[in-house]
Amino acid sequence: MKRCTESFTIWRDGAPVAFTAGQLVDDKHPILKSHKHLFAEPQATAGHAPPAQLKPVEEATASPGENRTLTPPAAPADSSQTPFDPGEHTAPDVIEYLKGADEEERARVLAAEAAGRGRKGILGDAGSKE
Structure with a gap:
């Protein structure tokens, strides 16, 4: 590896x-x-x-007839996100969250609510614990 000491531009092809x-x-x-x-x-x-840990800058284009090598981005240190837990939120917060969730996420959150606090305000008539 070599490091460029000053910026410059050349014309190539x-x-x-x-x-x-x-x-x-x-x-x-x-x-x-x-x-x-x-x-x-x-x-x-x-x-x-x-x-030893330095990496070269990726070139934007390949020369004619040459394949470009892509460097995938490194995964964030903490890429695991904790799933939404309805038991840790108020009923209005859970209802607001469900409005923006897809069908699969809504089903998961409602099942977690039914298994947990079972609030009628979230589950409707199916809920009977609170």
């Missing part, structure tokens, strides 16, 4: 190709043949990843 200061490129990138003086070894600094 009739199109501008821009490199920005701080951008990482692979050691085998063709730009290093002609502009190696504008790149340096990446250095770890406070608050930044060490060089």
Whole structure:
């Protein structure tokens, strides 16, 4: 990996190709043949990843006849969301939530309400616990 030390643009195959200061490129990138003086070894600094964890910037397009490699986004640290629990909310809040829920979610929440507090204000005549 090499880090670009200053921003610059070159013309390649009739199109501008821009490199920005701080951008990482692979050691085998063709730009290093002609502009190696504008790149340096990446250095770890406070608050930044060490060089072993650095990833290159994804190029926006592939050259003609070349497939583009996509890098999928990393999953958020806490990607699990707690499902809506009607027992933790007031009846008006549950009713408001149900208005925006799809059919499957409404069925799940109503089943949870029936198994839990069973409030008539939410379940109608089917509810009899509260």
